[in-house]
Amino acid sequence: xxxxxxxxxxxxxxxxxxxxxxxxxxxxxxxxxxxxxxxxxxxxxxxxxxxxxxxxxxxxxxxxxxxxxxxxxxxxxxxxxxxxxxxxxxxxxxxxxxxxxxxxxxxxxxxxxxxxxxxxxxxxxxxxxxxxxxxxxxxxxxxxxxxxxxxxxxxxxxxxxxxxxxxxxxxxxxxxxxxxxxxxxxxxxxxxxxxxxxxxxxxxxxxxxxxxxxxxxxxxxxxxxxxxxxxxxxxxxxxxxxxxxxxxxx
Amino acid sequence: xxxxxxxxxxxxxxxxxxxxxxxxxxxxxxxxxxxxxxxxxxxxxxxxxxxxxxxxxxxxxxxxxxxxxxxxxxxxxxxxxxxxxxxxxxxxxxxxxxxxxxxxxxxxxxxxxxxxxxxxxxxxxxxxxxxxxxxxxxxxxxxxxxxxxxxxxxxxxxxxxxxxxxxxxxxxxxxxxxxxxxxxxxxxxxxxxxxxxxxxxxxxxxxxxxxxxxxxxxxxxxxxxxxxxxxxxxxxxxxxxxxxxxxxxxxxxxxxxxxxxxxxxxxxxxxxxxxxxxxxxxxxxxxxxxxxxxxxxxxxxxxxxxxxxxxxxxxxxxxxxxxxxxxxxxxxx
Amino acid sequence: xxxxxxxxxxxxxxxxxxxxxxxxxxxxxxxxxxxxxxxxxxxxxxxxxxxxxxxxxxxxxxxxxxxxxxxxxxxxxxxxxxxxxxxxxxxxxxxxxxxxxxxxxxxxxxxxxxxxxxxxxxxxxxxxxxxxxxxxxxxxxxxxxxxxxxxxxxxxxxxxxxxxxxxxxxxxxxxxxxxxxxxxxxxxxxxxxxxxxxxxxxxxxxxxxxxxxxxxxxxxxxxxxxxxxxxxxxxxxxxxxxxxx
Ligand SMILES: Nc1ncnc2c1ncn2[C@@H]1O[C@H](COP(=O)(O)OP(=O)(O)OP(=O)(O)O)[C@@H](O)[C@H]1O
Ligand SMILES: [Mg+2]
Numbered sequence: 001x002x003x004x005x006x007x008x009x010x011x012x013x014x015x016x017x018x019x020x021x022x023x024x025x026x027x028x029x030x031x032x033x034x035x036x037x038x039x040x041x042x043x044x045x046x047x048x049x050x051x052x053x054x055x056x057x058x059x060x061x062x063x064x065x066x067x068x069x070x071x072x073x074x075x076x077x078x079x080x081x082x083x084x085x086x087x088x089x090x091x092x093x094x095x096x097x098x099x100x101x102x103x104x105x106x107x108x109x110x111x112x113x114x115x116x117x118x119x120x121x122x123x124x125x126x127x128x129x130x131x132x133x134x135x136x137x138x139x140x141x142x143x144x145x146x147x148x149x150x151x152x153x154x155x156x157x158x159x160x161x162x163x164x165x166x167x168x169x170x171x172x173x174x175x176x177x178x179x180x181x182x183x184x185x186x187x188x189x190x191x192x193x194x195x196x197x198x199x200x201x202x203x204x205x206x207x208x209x210x211x212x213x214x215x216x217x218x219x220x221x222x223x224x225x226x227x228x229x230x231x232x233x234x235x236x237x238x239x240x241x242x243x244x245x246x247x248x249x250x
Numbered sequence: 251x252x253x254x255x256x257x258x259x260x261x262x263x264x265x266x267x268x269x270x271x272x273x274x275x276x277x278x279x280x281x282x283x284x285x286x287x288x289x290x291x292x293x294x295x296x297x298x299x300x301x302x303x304x305x306x307x308x309x310x311x312x313x314x315x316x317x318x319x320x321x322x323x324x325x326x327x328x329x330x331x332x333x334x335x336x337x338x339x340x341x342x343x344x345x346x347x348x349x350x351x352x353x354x355x356x357x358x359x360x361x362x363x364x365x366x367x368x369x370x371x372x373x374x375x376x377x378x379x380x381x382x383x384x385x386x387x388x389x390x391x392x393x394x395x396x397x398x399x400x401x402x403x404x405x406x407x408x409x410x411x412x413x414x415x416x417x418x419x420x421x422x423x424x425x426x427x428x429x430x431x432x433x434x435x436x437x438x439x440x441x442x443x444x445x446x447x448x449x450x451x452x453x454x455x456x457x458x459x460x461x462x463x464x465x466x467x468x469x470x471x472x473x474x475x476x477x478x479x480x481x482x483x484x485x486x487x488x489x490x491x492x493x494x495x496x497x498x499x500x501x502x503x504x505x506x507x508x509x510x511x512x513x514x515x516x517x518x519x520x521x522x523x524x525x526x527x528x529x530x531x532x533x534x535x536x537x538x539x540x541x542x543x544x545x546x547x548x549x550x551x552x553x554x555x556x557x558x559x560x561x562x563x564x565x566x567x568x569x570x571x572x573x574x575x576x577x578x579x580x581x582x583x
Numbered sequence: 584x585x586x587x588x589x590x591x592x593x594x595x596x597x598x599x600x601x602x603x604x605x606x607x608x609x610x611x612x613x614x615x616x617x618x619x620x621x622x623x624x625x626x627x628x629x630x631x632x633x634x635x636x637x638x639x640x641x642x643x644x645x646x647x648x649x650x651x652x653x654x655x656x657x658x659x660x661x662x663x664x665x666x667x668x669x670x671x672x673x674x675x676x677x678x679x680x681x682x683x684x685x686x687x688x689x690x691x692x693x694x695x696x697x698x699x700x701x702x703x704x705x706x707x708x709x710x711x712x713x714x715x716x717x718x719x720x721x722x723x724x725x726x727x728x729x730x731x732x733x734x735x736x737x738x739x740x741x742x743x744x745x746x747x748x749x750x751x752x753x754x755x756x757x758x759x760x761x762x763x764x765x766x767x768x769x770x771x772x773x774x775x776x777x778x779x780x781x782x783x784x785x786x787x788x789x790x791x792x793x794x795x796x797x798x799x800x801x802x803x804x805x806x807x808x809x810x811x812x813x814x815x816x817x818x819x820x821x822x823x824x825x826x827x828x
Contacts, residue, residue: 115256154294
């Protein structure tokens with residue numbers, strides 16, 4: 001409970017990107033995602049440029065391409081969906097290798113794949129270079145409402161407990177020959193969910209009580225100064241600004 | 251159901267973001283009364299739990315799988331306003347930390363999976379519990395509330411898709427497919443929600459927001475025997491009317507804002523495509539013959555009106571529920 | 584009077600009533616042992632002392648302040664609580680941040696905060712571990728850090744829930760040394776009767792949710808029928824060293 005987990009997401013390091021205050025990175029990534037989404041889908045050059053920008057960030061942050069690729073599996077359901085669009089899409093059709101595909105569907109598919117992929121890579125890089133806790137501090141700094149930060153703080157803390165308990169229960173279930181095949185297994189999963197809930201709550205509740213007894217009132221104390229100077233804002237801003245520039249020249 | 255970047259047009263994304271922001275700030279304002287010292291971590295746990303259970307995809311039928319949306323569970327356990335916040339936090343964390351769900355689609359995701367599910371589920375839940383306020387009704391109410399909330403969210407998705415999806419798929423087909431599979435997913439959601447609520451209810455009834463206000467008297471043991479004293483009562487769940495009013499306002503915002511954006515600024519990519527004459531032909535049958543589909547003037551319906559129509563239908567459903575609730579209340583009181 | 588509990592009754596939310604009217608008074612500077620069998624309600628009682636649990640009936644007063652929503656911050660500054668399980672107490676990524684958590688919540692910052700942290704860790708002999716994650720420490724080390732987290736807040740009343748359980752004999756002795764050197768009021772829950780005798784001049788027995796005995800530790804431990812009645816046992820071969828009475 002408590003510390004140093006989520007290793008899968010965060011890649012410790014001491015690069016320029018890692019050292020940037022979290023609030024700068026959060027804003028930069030959000031702005032970058034907006035530029036990407038606002039890009040018309042036929043500007044191939046711009047998309048290529050965005051990818052290069054992200055590659056540059058990854059290089060500076062020393063995040064390996066292999067790591068990014070492995071993390072990109074979250075995108076998989078939508079990749080599958082995107083591939084289906086040309087097949088079920090409406091409108092004018094062309095035939096590629098004997099398969100009749102919708103032209104517009106192909107465009108839509110490309111559009112979703114390109115934008116979603118760029119967005120996913122940007123988020124992966126953000127998470128790889130920013131500790132979850134410091135990300136929350138950044139959010140707090142960006143005036144994210146206190147209550148949301150608080151819920152998110154608790155959520156991250158509980159996440160390990162829940163995931164850990166879930167893993168153990170899954171092992172226990174499967175070692176007794178259980179496999180989720182279809183809806184008929186739902187009651188069993190549901191029962192596990194109920195037990196999981198109580199178990200994790202009671203563990204976390206005790207920690208919360210301990211926090212309360214040491215004067216916690218809902219705000220995590222900030223020990224480190226994370227204010228950003230102009231130079232850092234400029235550096236972080238380079239990503240969305242370069243992306244916007246690409247959008248205009250392409 | 252996590253919508254990635256690029257799935258919806260920028261205008262719809264922005265519109266939904268405005269709605270989500272409005273919804274979240276309404277929720278923030280009201281959640282303070284639902285949460286106290288002890289329930290704040292509960293909200294965090296509910297968020298973590300939703301997150302964890304969303305990773306547990308349950309197979310539905312014919313190769314598709316669904317996952318818990320969680321809005322219903324959250325609404326019943328921590329109250330509807332806090333529920334919106336929980337789901338919003340889950341989506342924010344998924345988007346920023348886990349790259350799941352696009353950052354520019356956050357507004358859409360929060361609106362659909364947070365606001366719509368929590369509002370629908372809480373409405374249905376209170377309706378049922380009002381009729382018979384006991385443990386069985388709470389569990390049954392949880393099941394039905396969760397079951398209903400999922401397909402409604404799916405239909406809301408389809409409505410948004412009809413206004414501003416980027417994929418050229420027939421909107422009716424989307425609605426049918428989404429609605430259909432999500433009825434099945436809803437059954438799973440209902441089961442998980444009901445079982446979770448009932449196990450929490452059995453062990454820690456104090457943690458179920460929807461079941462507040464039950465305490466037993468205390469016994470005092472003194473030298474001269476035992477004495478019974480009244481225990482202080484816990485806070486009661488808030489009445490439903492203000493909540494429905496809030497939900498109504500959010501729906502109105504949804505209607506107003508999304509269609510405003512959808513009509514006033516056609517999507518950048520389509521504009522460019524049209525400028526280049528690239529989609530000159532295609533845009534006519536972009537969404538086939540569906541009158542609700544294109545946001546040009548297909549079928550003689552002017553720009554934007556199609557969007558408003560879609561949302562009005564949703565609104566009508568919501569108001570219908572509100573009306574039913576009020577009528578039921580009159581009957582029971 | 585530093586600590587005053589009157590008529591305290593409490594039932595857990597699931598309906599289990601754990602306290603049935605507890606009365607006790609502890610004066611400034613006293614060191615008191617709270618004894619009692621498993622499930623007697625010791626932990627439950629202790630949780631009321633700094634407002635983690637709210638009295639179902641009766642009152643708890645700390646230095647004259649009634650424990651309640653209005654005074655919580657002040658009460659938690661005065662009453663330091665070391666939990667039964669150090670894993671519940673330690674939740675920050677490093678020992679340093681964990682120890683700093685309490686004082687930082689009280690508004691202490693900068694050099695003063697650093698000083699409080701190093702001072703508390705020095706007192707429990709854990710300064711070397713300052714930058715390590717708590718979950719990498721051994722159980723005994725975690726318990727000591729847990730004590731440091733509370734010492735860093737300079738409490739007037741130190742409440743410890745079974746501080747010596749799961750400690751090896753050396754750590755147990757070192758902890759006793761730390762507690763003896765502290766100049767604060769101490770209430771210590773323990774099943775370790777010799778430890779109670781060594782550290783506390785006064786002992787209470789909590790049984791079935793009420794105080795069943797209150798007196799000098801030596802007298803209580805010498806009263807065999809009282810101990811048996813409340814499922815308490817001295818370790819085999821342990822005898823109360825006789826001095827006078
Ligand atoms: N969270 C809880 N919910 C319900 N009942 C509880 C809870 N915690 C404790 N109890 C019950 O309250 C009673 C007192 O428990 P408490 O933990 O205070 O005992 P204790 O004296 O500290 O015991 P031990 O020596 O084992 O630590 C027990 O009957 C226990 O089962
Ligand atoms: Mg105990």
